[in-house]
Amino acid sequence: MPKVEQPTSLSKSMPAVEPSGGSLPKFLQDNGLTPECRDLTTSLPSERGWVADHLFQYQGFWHHVRQLQGVLTCQNHFQAQDSDILLVSTPKAGTTWLKAITFALVNRFLYVDHPQQHPLLTNNPHELVPFLELKLYVENQVPDLSTLPSPRIFSTHLPCVSLPTSVKDSACKLVYLCRNPKDTFVSLWHFTNKLRPAEMGENSLEEAFDKFCRGVSLYGPFWDHVLGYWEASLECPKRVMFLKYEEMKEEPKVHLRRLAEFLGCPFSPEEESQGLVDCILKLCSFDNLSNLEVNKKGKMSSGEEYKAFFRRGEVGDSANHLTEEMIRRLDEITEQKLHGSKLKL
């Protein structure tokens, strides 16, 4: 299998636009924004965000402004290849885990050849599998990804409706990971509170909950995001695989083997007898990854500490935070939204 080298430098950069000065609101005074993005924000519905900024509703989903710029640039410039693998999720669905597992799976020769030098031991999964709109196309940069060896593995939180045309037109494979909305919400609440500037204090659980229920969360409405990919997976099962965090926790070997089959690299009988499935799962386990030096001390280029991506890694932690009334409300919304879809969360 070919080695995957992820990009280290961005070769092309579109000219940044200078802000026109004091007349612009502070969140639009950002050198990385194109006129297209600035103009767009003036016509989009907006709400106060979960961290320190505003959220804008674009194509039915909520984004903060820098993320919106990434979405637009990615939509305009990303050229999918048939052999690409795109990992898709809502924030806090377990993206970090899926990245680690897929990277280890597709590059399993690395493990067999040099287990002690595996890239996951010294690199956070987000560096090995970069986000399209949050890392590669951040601000208005257009990276040259055409020379990366295949299969290229990227990730995105983009809703199905906002995927670049080239993704829809190519034969690339999409792996979607979803998680039950209660645990997703609690994980998101903790995560965004870690990102809030100290002087702002914590976002209250009640305020965040109200926003989440109204669909106003990063890449929300949560349910619309999930349903978009659920339907795509039913329509094109060879191109879109739908995974659930809870099922992966319950039967990780089953789902790792399914993933390998879906990606066209099933485990051979020899690999099975060598115990490679277990090795990959152990390498990517919450305990292993969260205790690595890189993930305890390192930071993303955008400033988030890697350790913020590892909290408890359990199913059902929301019961420790949500009131009975909150649980009832979220269950009700979920039932209404998923009604008729045959999807159970």
Ligand code: A3P
């Ligand atoms: P909790 O906050 O419930 O602990 P994302 O990667 O999409 O940002 O999601 C983060 C969630 O996935 C966090 O959930 C985190 O603890 C959990 N997580 C991170 N790495 C994991 C792993 N290797 N196995 C299982 N869960 C993991």
